[in-house]
Amino acid sequence: MLRDILLADSPALSRRDMLFGAAGLGASMLLPRSIRAGDSAPPALREPVDFSSPETNLLGYVRLIGDVSGKPSYGWGHGRVFGTRENELAKLLFDYQSCRLVEFRKLDDGSWAQGYRGLILFTDPESGRVIDGFRNPFTDEDNEVVHFRTSFGASIFSVDGPRSLAEFERESPTEEGPFVMPWTVIGDDVWATYDERIAYRRPDGEWRVDNAVYRYHGYLSELTDPDNSAPYHDMMWSTELNWFTYMRMGDIPGHIMWAGMGRKYDRLDALPEVFLAEAERRYPGFLTTPIRWEEFDL
Template identity: 25%
Template sequence: MQKIKSIFFINILLAFVSMDNLNAFELKPGKDSLDASRKITCSMIDDKPIVYWWYGRMYSRVQGERDKLLFRVEGMNIRACTSIKDPERGQGFKMVSRELLFYQDPNTGEILDEWTNPWTDETVEVLHVANDPVNWGSNYEMDKNGKPYEMNLSTHGDDWWDTSTIPLFYNNPLGGDFQQYVGGIYHATEMFNTTGSLSNLMDDSKDTAKANIGWERISYWLPWMKMSGRNGIVYFHTFGKKLESYNDLPETIKKEIKENYPIY
């Protein structure tokens, strides 16, 4: 199972920014951009839990047949940031997180324990995604080359957005020692869209920024589906947002976490 990785390397221009909020910090390279990145990622308050939540669907694609809706999917990531300092690069922060993704019945939305494979008729155990940890590297006011930290946002009016495409290609832990010869290398792509409001992001009275997220993924069959090397791929299409608190998660998700994933 792959870790969902959101990357915010952000560069922004102030030409579109409203000056109505006189207390707002400007998104200049260095500390201001670092603070904005942290507010998107988590919170300016050390160790404050921040929750992202998303939902959508997973489909199959096999040459010569119609795509099948296999599952609804619903996920969450709970994270926190901590302030750090480097003698040469200045103030910074690091993030730690855990995340879950549940496979659900495509009609009822019920979280599944078993699934009957429509190609093989075999009933298999469903292995939900439980990534612990999902941590990022540290960010500082100065980058590794001694230049002020910058962000890479697109903007229009009061809107900002970040689009990240992450191709994945590496030796599969399940594939043995001869993948370069006989195949089996892990190959997938994850695509992220993150959006929000510039005026909200730049409001220095807020410790965190509102953000909406889109996550798409293309990969070969999931190992637990037991497809035995059959032709085909799966793709995920989801959307979600940063929540006000953990309590805003759907009740079904909170119940599943309480019963089976209490550390989350």
């Protein structure tokens, strides 16, 4: 676990640094799972909760993913990245850590605008160091690594489903309404599955396919609590997509397979300190710059 959390690409970490890093992560994991709102009561699900209703799904998703008071939320994750070919065991490529900054704003028509910015840093599975290259197990060649940065983007979520404001050629069955997700409820435990399969054309003309599925776990008592603007969630995520371009795989059959997990925090400084330091060193201000809503006509 510690190997997956601590990033040691910049100055070498002493054992004392590692112990403090582990202690800091432990403290962040002990934070209360409820994230409280301000004075005004935010919208909450009403009991008995009808998860077959698009209205319930819309509000439930927004509450589970972000903060209905308009404050930012930070989704942190970590996991592994594999390459796989038909009828072969998958080969481990590298690990990753990620952060996704999310804000929601309610619009006059009852829909919600989601603003976001995301960062994924790829790491060595053994040392936990952020990597700039790796040995491709399929070609036995050294490849560079391009870390993922999603500059400010926005989507509109309504009872008719999600709609990206980005202007590019794409296909996605998830943008076809009504907006109803699979939910499972056992006592106070709630699980929701968000399907984010999409095919799109890159600026260089390449057609890409990303079959992503997010599985969120939260608590019904928090989703229905009007004093809680941002109910807790933990998350598992998996996706399959084309080979990374920098792997230089050409027409070799196969694809990338990701698997990861994480949770939502209400403060950026609740994330592992070494991850934040590495993100700031490589991409100054990327995770701390506020969402620029004025860039979109909402």
